[in-house]
Amino acid sequence: MTLLRLERVTAGYDGAPAIRDLDLTVETGETVALLGPNGAGKTTTLRTISGFIRPMGGRVGLDDRDTRGTAPHRLARAGISHALEGHGVFSGLTTGEHFRLGRRGQRLDTERAREHFPALVPLWERRAGLLSGGEQQMLALALALARRPRLLLIDELSLGLAPAIVQRLLPVVRRYAADIGAGVLLVEQNPHLALEMADRAYVLVHGRVVNHGPADAMRRDPELLVGSYLGAAPEPSAPRQTDAERHSTRRDT
Numbered sequence: 622m623t624l625l626r627l628e629r630v631t632a633g634y635d636g637a638p639a640i641r642d643l644d645l646t647v648e649t650g651e652t653v654a655l656l657g658p659n660g661a662g663k664t665t666t667l668r669t670i671s672g673f674i675r676p677m678g679g680r681v682g683l684d685d686r687d688t689r690g691t692a693p694h695r696l697a698r699a700g701i702s703h704a705l706e707g708h709g710v711f712s713g714l715t716t717g718e719h720f721r722l723g724r725r726g727q728r729l730d731t732e733r734a735r736e737h738f739p740a741l742v743p744l745w746e747r748r749a750g751l752l753s754g755g756e757q758q759m760l761a762l763a764l765a766l767a768r769r770p771r772l773l774l775i776d777e778l779s780l781g782l783a784p785a786i787v788q789r790l791l792p793v794v795r796r797y798a799a800d801i802g803a804g805v806l807l808v809e810q811n812p813h814l815a816l817e818m819a820d821r822a823y824v825l826v827h828g829r830v831v832n833h834g835p836a837d838a839m840r841r842d843p844e845l846l847v848g849s850y851l852g853a854a855p856e857p858s859a860p861r862q863t864d865a866e867r868h869s870t871r872r873d874t
């Protein structure tokens with residue numbers, strides 16, 4: 622089932638588009654990577670989905686309901702969770718205390734979080750301020766998932782973390798999200814790490830999708846990925862393909 626659908630979305634800052642005519646979908650239980658060079662518009666895409674930026678054009682649909690103009694806190698209540706670096710982690714609280722602090726009386730799924738992130742269990746009584754950067758990130762992700770989001774948006778997990786830590790964290794996030802039927806949209810600087818755990822990926826360059834398809838096909842064809850990064854965005858006059866058409870093209874190859 623399609624959980625999130627962006628149709629020809631244009632959005633940006635002060636009237637200047639940073640993403641243009643963007644088509645993108647995330648299915649229930651699916652992990653999708655959003656790749657691209659610096660300044661391509663990846664963070665802008667996530668901010669538009671979580672309601673912090675109102676699109677100038679196009680449609681953002683969650684469960685086929687148009688979310689344009691919906692405030693971020695309402696979208697959060699509707700199940701969109703935007704995991705930002707260190708977000709929701711308080712240095713004075715222990716790991717365990719974080720799980721007892723449900724927002725608005727919401728109960729967190731502590732047992733499932735402990736099962737998926739067993740590395741947090743020995744840290745249960747330790748204050749978050751004394752955790753390593755990787756452990757804090759793990760706690761932030763475990764908290765986000767313990768709230769049972771419908772859609773988890775993750776921005777740049779690898780910033781400040783060793784690749785080995787990200788490599789361990791991402792599959793855990795994927796398994797946990799699939800377990801609760803949540804979709805994941807992951808922005809990641811390191812395309813190789815992202816493609817290892819994603820089902821599908823989109824490559825953004827200059828605010829436009831220049832390539833997308835199954836992650837394993839992109840992994841097998843690194844030149845395609847490198848070419849996407851280096852290549853220019855399609856000319857504005859080039860004929861547009863719908864998301865569905867592009868999907869079928871990629872599947873045929």
Ligand SMILES: Nc1ncnc2c1ncn2[C@@H]1O[C@H](COP(=O)(O)OP(=O)(O)OP(=O)(O)O)[C@@H](O)[C@H]1O
Pocket residue numbers: 634639657658659660661662663664665666
């Ligand atoms: N708050 C802002 N005000 C004005 N322009 C912005 C703002 N945030 C981002 N931009 C511009 O929008 C464009 C897209 O930025 P965005 O942060 O979405 O890219 P990104 O792909 O996430 O890049 P990075 O990988 O470097 O984080 C860039 O040209 C950037 O300079």
